[in-house]
């Protein structure tokens with residue numbers, strides 16, 4: 514394809530997305546390589562300059578795990594969610610808010626654009642309640658496991674984000690929330706991104722992760738398009754597991770609640786964000802109603 518063809522293929526998409534809100538979740542697993550993270554940030558800045566309202570929500574799984582292990586703590590997950598005791602919450606806050614969020618804001622500034630780093634605590638963005646104990650299969654028996662300080666989002670107040678977007682800032686959100694008693698809770702970043710996309714009436718929710726999209730049981734092929742019903746069936750059959758469960762749950766809820774499409778894209782490959790948005794075929798999985 515000629516270079517001008519690439520640009521012309523993008524034109525109808527640029528027109529369609531102009532002025533629309535897009536929520537991009539940067540997976541912790543897609544932020545391990547600084548050079549690639551830098552290109553993702555530049556792609557996001559480009560989206561903003563072609564007229565989209567861009568909100569970034571980030572995870573931090575691998576870095577939180579590394580810090581926990583350095584402090585002699587062994588991380589445990591249930592249904593893709595991290596069991597979070599008081600000390601783990603403190604580590605998660607330090608890593609997410611103090612390090613990753615601030616780092617992303619700096620990268621955006623380095624591209625000549627203004628970003629504002631916030632967490633769900635700011636401006637009542639995310640109000641959550643402690644999640645009920647989860648029923649999990651341990652061998653042959655089903656046990657109830659208390660996840661600790663893990664939150665389930667009850668309410669999203671998008672006012673702060675809307676204000677920042679109107680003033681052309683790129684908001685960068687760390688997935689920590691407050692409950693109604695003012696206690697901090699750890700929120701899965703995929704869930705946070707989905708709820709924020711719904712509250713902002715976003716056009717798209719994009720999950721950047723470390724796999725090429727939603728894959729089959731053998732992990733040999735990627736589904737480029739999935740319907741809600743197909744995604745639900747794949748969760749039921751256990752084909753979608755681990756961290757992909759909250760991701761797909763969030764995508765399904767977003768699409769059911771009016772977000773036009775939700776995508777799962779490999780953020781470890783350069784410019785996948787642009788290719789997913791501005792080419793006919795895309796590169797990852799697109800979930801629609």
Ligand SMILES: Nc1ncnc2c1ncn2[C@@H]1O[C@H](COP(=O)(O)OP(=O)(O)OP(=O)(O)O)[C@@H](O)[C@H]1O
Pocket residue numbers: 539540541542543571572573574575593702703721722723724726727728729730752753754755756757758760
């Ligand atoms: N059907 C599936 N197709 C693709 N990946 C799957 C599937 N089922 C489970 N997975 C797993 O989901 C993982 C992605 O979720 P994970 O929570 O680990 O990353 P992330 O959400 O991008 O990062 P973070 O949680 O740090 O923000 C993949 O690396 C893969 O191992």
Ligand SMILES: [Mg+2]
Pocket residue numbers: 540572574703756757
């Ligand atoms: Mg995850």
